[in-house]
Amino acid sequence: MALTAVSADNGPGQGHEPLLHEADGHTVRQRETLSTIARDHGVSLQAIRDANPQVLNPDVIYPGQTLNLPEGAVPPTPAFVDPAGPTPTLERTDRGPVVTQLQEGLHSAGFDPGTVDGIFGARTEQAVRAFQASRDLDVDGIVGRDTWGALGRSADRPVEPVTGDVVATGDALTDRRIDGLHPEVRAVASQFVQRVEQELGIQLRVTDGFRSFDEQDALYAQGRNGNPGPIVTNARGGQSYHNYGLAFDVVELRPDGNVSWDTDWEGIGRIGEAMGLEWGGRWTGLVDRPHFQLDHGLSTAQLRERVNSENLRADGFVNLD
Ligand SMILES: [Zn+2]
Known part of the structure; x- marks a missing residue:
């Protein structure tokens, strides 16, 4: 996944594609799960399951499917991938899908941001700093254009084939x-x-x-x-x-x-x-x-x-x- 081209502009007067109004429900996009939808809307998984009794198997939802949003759901951080757009600056306490992309990128680059939960917390900051040090960037824990750029390149590295023996799994x-x-x-x-x-x-x-x-x-x-x-x-x-x-x-x-x-x-x-x-x-x-x-x-x-x-x-x- 390329991480260089992400925009999170949502200030007043900044032109961008308006997000779908979500008052009535949420349309499932590719790669979303009930867990990520709950997280992105600031509600529990159980709340979103309760609001959607028609979803019999919570592991099976489809892109394009409309889900009900429970009471208290907040719109996700208006961030979206825009190949031509500027890169957002991310720092501690930011949250939303762009933070998830950051955490995935850190992981792909071999750094551990903790749980990929879309929340820029202490462990994510620690991983950002370690990554910045490894790439000779300013070590400030803030993800700006240079850090995004370095992540984009490292995220494109080919997967190393697994070698070695069968190991006991404990089960x-x-x-x-x-x-x-x-x-x-x-x-x-x-x-x-x-x-x-x-x-x-x-x-x-x-x-x-x-x-x-x-x-x-x-x-x-x-x-x-x-x-x-x-x-x-x-x-x-x-x-x-x-x-x-x-x-x-x-x-x-x-x-x-x-x-x-x-x-x-x-x-x-x-x-x-x-x-x-x-x-x-x-x-x-x-x-x-x-x-x-x-x-x-x-x-x-x-x-x-x-x-x-x-x-x-x-x-x-x-x-x-
Ligand atoms: Zn299978």
């Missing part, structure tokens, strides 16, 4: 499911779980890894043609990277042993992406935030063709060469 079920993945994915999956634990303090459980074509067909049928349950996938047998052991789904495993889908998906997704994984939270249409995959540059059609022609490794997994 036996997770280790077993990782063991069932394609051998080329096991190391990155296990190191991803480890890194989320180290960076976010969140223990993940892998709920789903390898899935046979038949199991995928059964999952596709769920919620369709009168079958019970919500629709959870758009892929039939052979159309999901799960069917080749190249995808896995995660959930937060709480210390009490219960799992929770109400977790820091943005933070988890960002770590996965930094490790070269594709994250289902970025998909449009059916957003699938628990889902991560590593496609090795192959489409599912190409993979299916390899399976059908028995282009397989000795261990039975599809040949990725």
